[in-house]
């Protein structure tokens with residue numbers, strides 16, 4: 001078995017390679033003077049099972065990843081597994097308004113051209129799974145989150161919206177506490193009303209849990225509401241830490257700790273998805 005990875009997923013790729021006792025294969029990726037990317041595999045892959053790791057969160061990552069998949073495919077591997085820890089462009093997973101592109105369909109179909117199997121971590125919406133007929137696994141991350149928070153005396157796990165309630169409830173069941181969600185109501189195009197559940201927050205330890213922190217607006221709104229109620233500690237945990245608009249800095253100054261996984265590597269990547277990924281290959 002061989003692993004190839006985009007540079008931005010290199011740390012996670014190394015953890016996976018160590019756990020699977022396999023090698024990371026070299027490849028060359030350079031930019032032509034006009035900015036286009038050239039990709040060349042330097043390791044024979046014929047007949048091998050190959051895992052290609054990369055996120056689809058930036059335009060540059062997307063083209064690099066597709067070129068790498070093509071280069072691997074051209075080498076005739078036995079099986080090509082596309083592992084996309086953070087499946088970017090998944091938030092537009094359906095048509096909201098006539099005339100829109102369905103980004104998650106475009107992304108899935110592009111990867112499906114090359115891969116025999118696709119594995120992603122906590123997709124924004126499972127509708128994305130329907131855009132391919134190939135095996136597509138949506139890996140859920142529970143154990144690393146549980147292990148991190150099990151001794152922190154969490155009183156409530158709160159999802160910042162109803163869509164994430166199942167994740168919060170699953171974690172609360174593991175931690176032996178209650179789960180709630182913040183009720184979001186859109187009043188008009190510019191105004192969203194957020195309502196906390198009617199429980200006591202004073203002196204409670206709160207775990208705010210979501211699939212991702214992007215601009216951080218969702219988390220910041222939730223934090224503001226909860227800290228006004230006198231919570232003792234507030235932890236913010238998300239599977240994917242995108243941290244657009246320096247949202248990590250804004251969140252950090254208002255709470256006790258930010259915790260995310262290494263699907264997107266950052267200083268807050270205190271949890272790893274490597275073990276959960278490797279478990280998929282254990283017989």
Ligand code: R5P
Nearest residue numbers: 211212213214215216217218
């Ligand atoms: C919403 O459906 C998601 O679960 C997240 O709450 C949202 O995508 C976070 O985005 P942002 O950090 O930009 O508020």
